[in-house]
Amino acid sequence: MIADQRLGVASVELIADTLQQGYWAYPEDWYDLDEADEDEASDSESAGNPSPSRDPAKITLLIDGLNGAASRGSAAAHYALALIYRGDDLSDEEGSSYWYSLMKQGRDLDGVQLEWATAYKTHLLNAEREALHLNEAARLGWADARLDIALEKAQRAEHRGDHEQAEHWYKEAAGLGHVEAMRSLVWLAEDADDVDSARHWNHQAALHGDVDAMRDLIDEDDRENLFQNWVWIYLAEHLGTDLRESTLRAYHDGGLYAGQEYDDDQGGPLYVDGDEGVHLEPLSASDDVRARAAGARAPQPDQACLASI
Numbered sequence: 001m002i003a004d005q006r007l008g009v010a011s012v013e014l015i016a017d018t019l020q021q022g023y024w025a026y027p028e029d030w031y032d033l034d035e036a037d038e039d040e041a042s043d044s045e046s047a048g049n050p051s052p053s054r055d056p057a058k059i060t061l062l063i064d065g066l067n068g069a070a071s072r073g074s075a076a077a078h079y080a081l082a083l084i085y086r087g088d089d090l091s092d093e094e095g096s097s098y099w100y101s102l103m104k105q106g107r108d109l110d111g112v113q114l115e116w117a118t119a120y121k122t123h124l125l126n127a128e129r130e131a132l133h134l135n136e137a138a139r140l141g142w143a144d145a146r147l148d149i150a151l152e153k154a155q156r157a158e159h160r161g162d163h164e165q166a167e168h169w170y171k172e173a174a175g176l177g178h179v180e181a182m183r184s185l186v187w188l189a190e191d192a193d194d195v196d197s198a199r200h201w202n203h204q205a206a207l208h209g210d211v212d213a214m215r216d217l218i219d220e221d222d223r224e225n226l227f228q229n230w231v232w233i234y235l236a237e238h239l240g241t242d243l244r245e246s247t248l249r250a251y252h253d254g255g256l257y258a259g260q261e262y263d264d265d266q267g268g269p270l271y272v273d274g275d276e277g278v279h280l281e282p283l284s285a286s287d288d289v290r291a292r293a294a295g296a297r298a299p300q301p302d303q304a305c306l307a308s309i
Helices: 012-021 035-046 060-071 075-085 097-104 111-139 143-159 163-175 179-191 195-207 211-219 226-238 285-297 301-308
Strands: 249-252 270-273
Touching: 012 060, 012 075, 060 075, 075 111, 075 143, 097 111, 111 143, 143 163, 143 179, 163 179, 179 195, 179 211, 195 211, 211 226, 226 285
Parallel strands: none
Antiparallel strands: 249 270
């Protein structure tokens, strides 16, 4: 029975991580499929081995187990449940709020209109469940839940033009090591002509492994500091990017191959994109050793994130 139902045992933390990463599957069977593997997986499904589903109606056993753990105060279980109930916003066709409002008013619906209304009702219920479990996970100290809440509130505030609240919540997310939040703080500071804050958050993003921030610092804020520029060069290199390497490439401008790297055999108009790479004066031998060491000592993205939680 266990084999037939594909039952197994996993820690709540592993389940939460799996759901968060979008790997809702058995890793050895479904992880990172390429096109050939997708065909094989499709054949497997038709042979009676369906791909695991995140549809709450199809994973009641897992949800029951997570609810039990959540009732005992497991932050990870609450977060896993929030991820299960999280879904894409429904379009006007799929789960129409209009048809749902008519159903609430007592209108008899059938066919596709009833399907849309019912789907929207389920969507609202799942959204309530997601919010409940997400807030409880955050209250219990689960960092990813706190981050999700902070980012959502920051983006909503920014959308309505409330930059003060957006800054507050982006700082909350940045404190949890979120690089994109740091970059958002850079843009907010630049819009407010707050040069010092913009540089601070650019610097923080660079320390958290944002290579684009490192390049910005080399080109702008640290352009007069040769030693620090080489530290950024070596840190980026340590993370797998050589900022000295040219990224200039020619691309097809329009036509059948628009946006693809230029092929002389195809001909036609082209445009050039990228940059020539960073060119710096060399350091003395002793300073170069120091810069390499400083680049290697800088926090890696995961380390910086952990240090800030």
